[in-house]
Amino acid sequence: MAVNLDDAELRRRWDRYAGRYDRDIGVMERLQFAGGREWVCGQARGEVLEVAVGTGLNFPCYPAGVRLTGVDLSPAMLELAGVRARKLGLEVDLREADAQALPFPEASFDTVVCTLGLCGVPDERVAVAEMHRVLRPGGMLLLLDHVGSHHRVLRFGQWLLEKFTVRMIGDYQTRRPLPLLAPAGFEVTRSERRKLGTVERVAAVKCPGPAS
Template sequence: MGKWFSKLYDPVMEPLERLKFRYIRETLIHKAKGNVLEIGSGTGLNFPYYTQAVKVTAIEPDPTMRKKSLKRAEHARVPIDVILADAQALPFPEHTFDTVVGTLVLCTIPNPEKALNEIRRVCKPGGHVLFFEHVRAEHSLLGRLQDWMTPVWKRVCNGCHLNRETLETVKKAGFTIVHVEKHNNGILLMIEALNEK
């Protein structure tokens, strides 16, 4: 990831955070309980919203983003360790976590199917999986626009795909969908699932 992206991420995202994302993050993260894994924690925007977790292990593959997140981890209400790791090869034993969280991350991971298989492996049977993701629009014209924009968008925004069908990918990975809440005409999804084995 380019250093410029890491430096600009928070200021560029602030308007979206204020208008919509902060509410979604807070609502979703409040549901994370027990021993929690957060994948792709970025600059730690979720950290203030953990209230029911016993401990959070946050992984982030970019050293600059990880470094920026450490101050937020220090001020969190629960213990948070932030480590350099890749969601496609999680360095944890099977059945380690009660809850796994990912926000605006499956759009960027090169192989989301591999990452979801790793999440299934490290999440306990019956454990909760919580995602906040942007996806390809159901509206055909907007969806085609996302398809058209994605090749350029990926280059500018560190591999982010505007048009992934993330809900279907989560289902195909074997998770049981418990609840989906749509925002912004279905472009933003809050997904709650169970790791039933």
């Protein structure tokens, strides 16, 4: 895909879209991603970083006792996440940040969570490397995303849709993060592919030593 929006343009577009996001994704939550947020967030522990926290839809799914930090490129999305956190009585450290340049030292977190986020990062390999960097050895990476289907006809439809969604909000339909994890220094411990191969849930741990 030739079109790549820079961070400033992505921020502007997501800021404009923030107020409609929860409503627009509601149907997809029920039909395509049902149970995914609970699967991912329910495994989180300790110091947790959520990358691309959005409007905070994951907040009700975290177990008690986690200490949550959330980052997002869009200030408008973060504002809505803050409102949701306050309504739920949660303390969440929310920061504006780029997934490709996380503003944290190495080995800062026990868990990194990213749901429906890597599809919208300009360079998902860099974002995965950053998630690896900020995790402690043995820390857990938990992902949920829509991915390119293994069914040819369906994947072709995703490819056509991608021509529109990338230009609109930088959202890729045919990516698949799982193959990027081992080269980045993760060991996949569990993965589930659903909905004709269009949705994937992944749990992985940071291997000891540097990434290959």
